[in-house]
Amino acid sequence: MRGFNVLHPMGWDAFGMPAENAAIQHGTHPAKWTFENIDNMRAQLKKMGLSYDWDREFATCDPEYYRWEQLIFLKMLERGLAYKKSSSVNWCPDCQTVLANEQVEEGCCWRCDNEVVDKELEQWFFKITDYTEELLAETENLSGWPDPVLTMQRNWIGRSTGCEIDFTLVDSNETIRVFTTRQDTLWGATFMSLAPEHPLATSLATPDREAEVKAFISKVRRQDKVKRTADDFEKEGVFTGSYCINPVTGAKMPIFLANFVLMDYGTGAVMAVPTHDQRDFEFARKYDLPLVVVIQPEGETFDPATMAEAWTGPGLMVNSGRFDGMENQAAKEEIADFLEQEGLGKKTVNYRLRDWGVSRQRYWGTPIPVIYCQQCGVVPVPEQDLPVELPRDVAFSGEGGSPLAQHDSFVNVPCPKCGGAARRETDTFDTFVESSWYFARYACSDYDQAPLDRDAADYWLPVDQYIGGIEHAVMHLLYSRFFTKVMRDLGYLSADEPFQRLLCQGMVCMETLSCPEHGWLYPEEVADGTCHHCGKPANAGRNEKMSKSKKNVVDPDNIIKRYGADTARLFTLFASPPEKDLEWKDQGVEGCYRFLNRVWRLVADNHALLTSTASNAPASGPGIDLRRQVHQTIKKVTEDVDGRFHFNTAIAAVMELINGINAFEAKADHPGVMREAIESIVRLLNPFVPHITSELWELLGHRETLDELGWPTWDEAALKQDEVLIVVQVNGKVRGKINVPTAAGQDDVVDVAKQDANVARFLEDKALRKAIYVPGRLLNLVVG
Numbered sequence: 001m002r003g004f005n006v007l008h009p010m011g012w013d014a015f016g017m018p019a020e021n022a023a024i025q026h027g028t029h030p031a032k033w034t035f036e037n038i039d040n041m042r043a044q045l046k047k048m049g050l051s052y053d054w055d056r057e058f059a060t061c062d063p064e065y066y067r068w069e070q071l072i073f074l075k076m077l078e079r080g081l082a083y084k085k086s087s088s089v090n091w092c093p094d095c096q097t098v099l100a101n102e103q104v105e106e107g108c109c110w111r112c113d114n115e116v117v118d119k120e121l122e123q124w125f126f127k128i129t130d131y132t133e134e135l136l137a138e139t140e141n142l143s144g145w146p147d148p149v150l151t152m153q154r155n156w157i158g159r160s161t162g163c164e165i166d167f168t169l170v171d172s173n174e175t176i177r178v179f180t181t182r183q184d185t186l187w188g189a190t191f192m193s194l195a196p197e198h199p200l201a202t203s204l205a206t207p208d209r210e211a212e213v214k215a216f217i218s219k220v221r222r223q224d225k226v227k228r229t230a231d232d233f234e235k236e237g238v239f240t241g242s243y244c245i246n247p248v249t250g251a252k253m254p255i256f257l258a259n260f261v262l263m264d265y266g267t268g269a270v271m272a273v274p275t276h277d278q279r280d281f282e283f284a285r286k287y288d289l290p291l292v293v294v295i296q297p298e299g300e301t302f303d304p305a306t307m308a309e310a311w312t313g314p315g316l317m318v319n320s321g322r323f324d325g326m327e328n329q330a331a332k333e334e335i336a337d338f339l340e341q342e343g344l345g346k347k348t349v350n351y352r353l354r355d356w357g358v359s360r361q362r363y364w365g366t367p368i369p370v371i372y373c374q375q376c377g378v379v380p381v382p383e384q385d386l387p388v389e390l391p392r393d394v395a396f397s398g399e400g401g402s403p404l405a406q407h408d409s410f411v412n413v414p415c416p417k418c419g420g421a422a423r424r425e426t427d428t429f430d431t432f433v434e435s436s437w438y439f440a441r442y443a444c445s446d447y448d449q450a451p452l453d454r455d456a457a458d459y460w461l462p463v464d465q466y467i468g469g470i471e472h473a474v475m476h477l478l479y480s481r482f483f484t485k486v487m488r489d490l491g492y493l494s495a496d497e498p499f500q501r502l503l504c505q506g507m508v509c510m511e512t513l514s515c516p517e518h519g520w521l522y523p524e525e526v527a528d529g530t531c532h533h534c535g536k537p538a539n540a541g542r543n544e545k546m547s548k549s550k551k552n553v554v555d556p557d558n559i560i561k562r563y564g565a566d567t568a569r570l571f572t573l574f575a576s577p578p579e580k581d582l583e584w585k586d587q588g589v590e591g592c593y594r595f596l597n598r599v600w601r602l603v604a605d606n607h608a609l610l611t612s613t614a615s616n617a618p619a620s621g622p623g624i625d626l627r628r629q630v631h632q633t634i635k636k637v638t639e640d641v642d643g644r645f646h647f648n649t650a651i652a653a654v655m656e657l658i659n660g661i662n663a664f665e666a667k668a669d670h671p672g673v674m675r676e677a678i679e680s681i682v683r684l685l686n687p688f689v690p691h692i693t694s695e696l697w698e699l700l701g702h703r704e705t706l707d708e709l710g711w712p713t714w715d716e717a718a719l720k721q722d723e724v725l726i727v728v729q730v731n732g733k734v735r736g737k738i739n740v741p742t743a744a745g746q747d748d749v750v751d752v753a754k755q756d757a758n759v760a761r762f763l764e765d766k767a768l769r770k771a772i773y774v775p776g777r778l779l780n781l782v783v784g
Contacts, residue, residue: 001687001711007460009442010045010052012038012059016431020364023396030364031392034061044556048565049690056445060434065441066366067387068451069433074369074380075490081127084378087357088197091119097402098361107222118197118221123359124368124427128482132157132351135481144501149473156474158265158352163336165345167192167244167271169204170252176200176244179266179350182273183335184328187320188294189271190251190284192244193237193258196220198268201257206241213238213257220259228259235260235283247344248321258283265352274310275302281310294319295328356479358430363394363402365428373415373422382416388424402426435476436483439463439498450492457493466499467578469507477502503645506581508572510552512541520551524558543583554584566689567593573647573688595655596692599685602658603678603696609667610675611701619718623670626660630677631718633657637684638711647688654684683712728753729780730762746773753779 014034023030038059045052058065076082090099092109099109104116128135136157139150162181169175176192194201196217205213216238220228227233237258244253253271260279261270274284275293284291291304295315302311317323322338323331339345359368367388369381381388391410394403404410404426415422437451443460444453462484468477477499484498513521515531515538525531526538546553559568571592576582603610619627633653640650658681661667667674679700686693686706697706721742726749728736736758740749750771753759763783770782 001707003710007056007442008052009056009445010050010054011057011438011442011445012041012061013431013435013438014038014059014061015365015428015434017362017364020362023364029392029396031061034059034364047560048556048569051690056442058441058445060366060431060438061364061390063387063389064448065438066434068441069366069429069437070369070381070386070388071383072437072451072487072490072492073429074383076126076486077370077380079489081130081486082124083127084122084124086120087123087125088118089121089123089361090116091121092116104222104224116222117218121359121361123357125355125357126482128356128479129351129353131482131485132159132353134485135353135478138481138497142497142502145499146470146502146504149470149477149502149504152470152473153478156353156478158350160350160352162348162350163339163345164267164348165247165271165339167247167253170243170245176255176269177267178269178271179348180271182276183339183345184317184320184323184332185273185276185294186246186248186271186335187317187323188273188275188292189246189249189253190274190290190292191253191272192255193261193270193272193280193283194240194255195261195263195268196257196259197263198257198261201240204240204242204255209239209241213240216257220257223259225262225264229262231278233260235279235286237283237287239287254289256283256287264354266350275304275307276310276312278310278312281307292319356430356482358433359427360430361402361427363390363396363404363428365431366390366434367404368425368427368429370425371413371415371422372425373418373420375420376415376417376422379415379417379422385416390428402428404428432476432479436479437487439466439480440484440487440493452487452492454491454493458495461493461495462497463499465501465503467503467505470504501643503578505578506576507545508582508584509543510546510554510584511543512550512552513538514541515539520549522551523554525551545581546584559589563589563593564596564691566596566692570596570651570689574651575648577648578645596689598658599681600692600696602661603682603699606667606674606678607699609671610678612671619670619673621670622664622666623673626664626670626677627673627718628721629657629660630673630680631714634680634684634712634714635719638714641687650684651688654681657681680712682706683709724776726753726776727778728756728759729778730759731782732780735759735762742776746771746779749773749779750781753781 019030019034023033026033060066073082090104091097092099092112092114094112094114095109098121099116104110107116108114109116136154136159139154142150160179160181162179163183164177164179165183165186166175166177176194178192180186194204201217202210202213216236220236235258237256240255240257242255244255245251246253258270261268272280272283272289273294274280274289274291276295281291283289291307293302293304293311295311295317296302297313297315314327314329317326317328317331323335326334336345336347340347367390369386369388371379371381373379391404391407394407396403411424411426413422413424414420440452440457440461444456447453447456480498484493484495487493488496513523513526515521515534515536517536518531518533521531521538525533529538530536531538544550544552556568567589571589572582574592575584575588633656636653637650640646640653657677661674661677664674682693682696682700683706690706694706723739724742726738726740727734728738736753736756738749738752738756738759740752744752750773754763759781763781766783768781769784772780772782
């Protein structure tokens with residue numbers, strides 16, 4: 001409506017675990033479940049009148065989409081950006097399947113409730129770490145992204161500058177390598193902590209400690225990794241029976257496995273300095289391990305025996321040989337040089353980011369296009385044979401692993417190189433692969449020569465405005481950035497980044513309802529506070545994110561049937577700013593319905609007046625003030641919507657204008673102003689409630705549609721006013737309001753304020769010490 005070429009597409013991220021789980025629960029095929037839901041959701045979105053470009057619609061489970069994803073994979077494989085290695089996964093022995101972390105509940109399978117174990121499997125990975133530096137550096141240029149998202153990505157990438165140091169095992173030439181950013185505390189390292197997943201974890205166990213070590217590893221592997229590293233999670237460990245040597249002190253350090261150490265960062269081994277790290281401190285106290293102070297504030301002396309907590313602040317180094325007396329932060333670089341000169345360690349940069357594991361041992365996903373041949377090894381599927389289609393004729397139960405492995409005609413294929421017997425890969429891609437590039441495909445959804453039409457992609461990309469939840473900050477949003485850079489390097493597009501601006505929307509929340517006998521209830525299952533199944537009282541819970549599992553959802557069809565699509569649209573936009581959570585309340589829906597009726601009556605009641613005059617009639621007298629409010633409203637709505645997405649305040653401004661029109665007593669004397677005002681209301685509300693406003697526009701005698709007419713613009717001349725209303729404070733408290741000429745200076749405004757009866761009584765017998773004037777808005781008089 002403002003003259004821009006706008007692409008507002010819609011499609012369906014359709015593969016993945018949710019659809020597969022739902023199909024299992026409903027005894028149907030994932031494809032049937034998926035496409036039925038797509039049909040239902042598409043119909044509801046169209047009923048709402050949402051302005052999507054349906055010509056570009058696609059679903060990621062369509063072979064015509066994922067064939068190009070398979071091609072991108074093959075190109076990545078050629079460049080070494082895709083590779084396979086052994087990796088630890090959550091494995092349910094009973095269901096014979098890999099589980100995502102979300103499917104492991106208290107160490108057990110969500111489906112069968114039996115214990116989940118760690119299992120080493122060959123997995124495909126994308127080498128996102130090749131783009132680590134660029135991914136990190138480019139966060140500085142994403143000025144249109146929310147700071148919390150950028151901070152989360154920077155922390156997830158986790159760049160740390162420090163040293164790698166080798167600790168030699170006692171009675172062995174083997175070493176344990178650690179990465180540390182605190183080489184200044186090396187002289188205080190008194191024991192070694194390894195992740196239970198560390199490759200040396202079991203081999204370091206001495207015969208007398210082996211059973212206890214294995215039991216501890218089994219226990220920790222059932223614990224949630226996020227909880228393990230939480231500050232309030234109990235620190236636990238087990239002594240392996242082995243020791244290593246501190247390379248600078250020569251002291252023997254016992255080697256422990258500790259639940260708070262993860263393989264996901266550094267080397268999975270931590271030199272423990274209990275006097276200067278709180279986790280190590282708590283661990284050392286629990287297991288009676290030695291403490292050595294190596295940093296303390298100038299003028300203070302710490303006694304390890306009486307320390308109540310670790311000292312993590314700066315200070316002077318002690319018990320650190322040649323570095324004693326140096327400020328610890330300043331000494332870090334010298335210590336790093338010393339370690340390199342002595343061959344004890346080396347300076348290095350470490351990243352928390354790990355390569356992206358994309359293999360999933362599930363059915364409902366994109367097949368990974370490789371073939372395994374005993375003679376030729378791993379053989380990529382030839383490009384001309386793409387797509388490798390997911391077979392639909394499978395026996396799907398959700399148990400016994402992926403049904404693809406049991407599908408003979410899918411698995412058993414000739415080798416593309418030698419023609420001998422071979423087996424197809426039965427893993428499918430993580431569904432985040434599909435969602436990491438779909439936005440680019442919208443630019444050319446019908447292009448059949450390559451993943452992207454380069455010209456179309458370069459015309460539309462990067463996406464000007466993206467909308468997504470903050471929960472995707474370090475998954476989808478990071479993977480999309482990675483994939484965009486890969487596609488750039490493969491020559492498919494020119495953009496360095498996928499999204500120029502990002503809005504993280506809030507959640508829609510609603511009160512939960514439950515019955516002691518029937519569990520969660522839908523709102524329509526409750527009448528007069530009772531469950532309509534059994535008549536027992538329905539218990540109201542707190543507002544929670546809308547969830548089908550808790551049944552605190554609203555069916556759009558019911559709202560549309562009762563109130564119309566415009567009411568549903570208006571409430572959704574008016575109830576809350578888009579970045580905040582929205583609390584769904586029936587009273588708010590009713591209020592929006594009443595407001596739209598007011599808008600209709602405003603046009604209907606003034607129809608004869610409005611259709612008898614042109615809207616360009618000049619304003620005079622009191623009509624000037626109403627016209628000023630009209631153009632103030634146009635300006636505010638435009639600025640609130642354009643880039644800010646403050647739809648709620650924009651709608652509120654239109655409501656205020658309607659109040660102003662209703663309070664305007666000289667309607668008959670100013671038909672031109674009235675027509676301009678009401679037509680402006682209809683035009684401003686059109687993007688929010690297009691159906692009723694289109695009807696009203698035609699009722700006003702127009703044949704041109706509102707879309708064709710475009711967006712209204714404000715008249716700067718109409719905004720000017722002879723007088724402005726100034727709020728007057730005395731010592732910071734509002735004491736009155738005055739009207740002054742627009743051009744009045746501070747002294748004139750102060751004089752008028754002194755003469756105002758409401759203000760003057762707060763100035764009696766007091767000296768004016770200071771006047772603070774915000775032109776056109778506020779005057780604060782400081783008296784004493």
